[in-house]
Amino acid sequence: MPVFAEKAVKISKLPAFRAEHFPYAGPYPWLDRPDALERIEEKLRAGEITPDQAGQCRHWNSDGYIIVEKLFDQGTLNTVWEGYERAVRAGKIKLKAGPAPGDPHPGRYLNPHKKVGGFCRILKHTGLLNWIRLLMEREPRGLQTIAAHKGSEQPEHSDSIHMTTYPLGYLSAAWVAFEDIHPDSGPLVFYPGSHRFPYIFSKDVGISVSDFKREGDRSYHEKYEPFIQNLIAQNRAQPKYFTARAGDVLIWHANLLHGGSKRQNLQLSRKSVVCHFFVKGAFVYHDLSAARSRREEYMGTCLLRDDSGAIRGLSRFTKHKSKPNSASP
Numbered sequence: 001m002p003v004f005a006e007k008a009v010k011i012s013k014l015p016a017f018r019a020e021h022f023p024y025a026g027p028y029p030w031l032d033r034p035d036a037l038e039r040i041e042e043k044l045r046a047g048e049i050t051p052d053q054a055g056q057c058r059h060w061n062s063d064g065y066i067i068v069e070k071l072f073d074q075g076t077l078n079t080v081w082e083g084y085e086r087a088v089r090a091g092k093i094k095l096k097a098g099p100a101p102g103d104p105h106p107g108r109y110l111n112p113h114k115k116v117g118g119f120c121r122i123l124k125h126t127g128l129l130n131w132i133r134l135l136m137e138r139e140p141r142g143l144q145t146i147a148a149h150k151g152s153e154q155p156e157h158s159d160s161i162h163m164t165t166y167p168l169g170y171l172s173a174a175w176v177a178f179e180d181i182h183p184d185s186g187p188l189v190f191y192p193g194s195h196r197f198p199y200i201f202s203k204d205v206g207i208s209v210s211d212f213k214r215e216g217d218r219s220y221h222e223k224y225e226p227f228i229q230n231l232i233a234q235n236r237a238q239p240k241y242f243t244a245r246a247g248d249v250l251i252w253h254a255n256l257l258h259g260g261s262k263r264q265n266l267q268l269s270r271k272s273v274v275c276h277f278f279v280k281g282a283f284v285y286h287d288l289s290a291a292r293s294r295r296e297e298y299m300g301t302c303l304l305r306d307d308s309g310a311i312r313g314l315s316r317f318t319k320h321k322s323k324p325n326s327a328s329p
Helices: 036-045 051-063 074-089 117-123 126-136 209-215 217-234 300-304 314-322
Strands: 065-068 140-148 164-166 172-177 188-190 249-253 258-260 272-279 283-286
Touching: 036 051, 051 065, 051 126, 065 126, 074 117, 117 140, 117 272, 117 300, 126 140, 126 172, 126 249, 126 272, 188 249, 209 217
Parallel strands: none
Antiparallel strands: 065 249, 140 272, 164 283, 172 249, 172 272, 188 258
C-alpha cells in the first residue's frame, strides 16, 4: 500500500489491477494542483528553487513537459552506446531486424539497463534525478528503460495506461538523445497541454480484462489508439517535434500524449533511450494488462552499480582475489 496516499487501499482485496478499482484520490503531484503557480512563487521567494527551475516548473504546469539541453555530455553518451553495441554484437542483447524493406536499423530493446551497466549512468544520473525530484517533489525510482536505434512510429498515447500509479500522476519519462535528431528520422512527437486532458484508461475505451487476455494488443490498437486520435482532434491539440541535439533531454508528464512520428527517411537513425520513473511510496501497476508491476525488476543490475555503471566493490574484490595465497607453493 502506498505510504503517502490519502485513501488506503487493501491491495489483496482488489478484483483486478485496473484504474477503476482505485480511488480517484490524492495527494496529487504538486504541479498538478490548483495552487501550483502560487507554490512555485513561494519556493522562489524562499530561495528553495532558482529562477530557471521556477520557469521549468511553470512550463511543466502549463504544457506538461520540460526540455533540459545538454544534460549529458558526449563522452557519457559515447561510452553508454558503445557498451550497448558491444552487447548486441556479443549476442547478449538480441534485436529484431527492421520490418520494412530497405530499413538498415534494428528494433527497440526493453530494459537494456538490465544487460548493459552503462545505462545505469543515464538512469541514475544526478542531474536527471534532481529534475525528476523537483517536478514530483518526491524521491524518484527507476521503473523502465527502452533503447532505440531508430524512430518507433508508435501511435500517440499516454504512458499512464501502460504504467499506472496510485496515487495517480506519479510517473514521468525522460527521453535522451544520443545523437542530433534529424527531422526526417521520425522524431518523438508530443502535444503540449495534453496532460490536462482526462486520463484515459482501458475501461474508458471498452477494453475489459478478458479482452486483453484474449486479444492482447489487438484490442489496444482497435479501441484505445483511435480514441486518442479523436481526443487530439476534438481538442485541436497541436503537435511538437523533438528535434534534439545530442545530450538534450525531454521530460514529460504521466498523461502527456506522445508517440513516434513517421520516418520520412529510413536510412536515418534516431539513437535514444527513454527512462520511466515512478516515486518512492507509490503503487505501480499496468492498467492495460491488469497486472501488478514486479518491484524487484525495476532497477535490475543498477542496484549493484555506482553512477558510472561499474559494480560497487568489484575492484576491491578483484584485488583480493588476485593476491597470491601464502599457503601456495
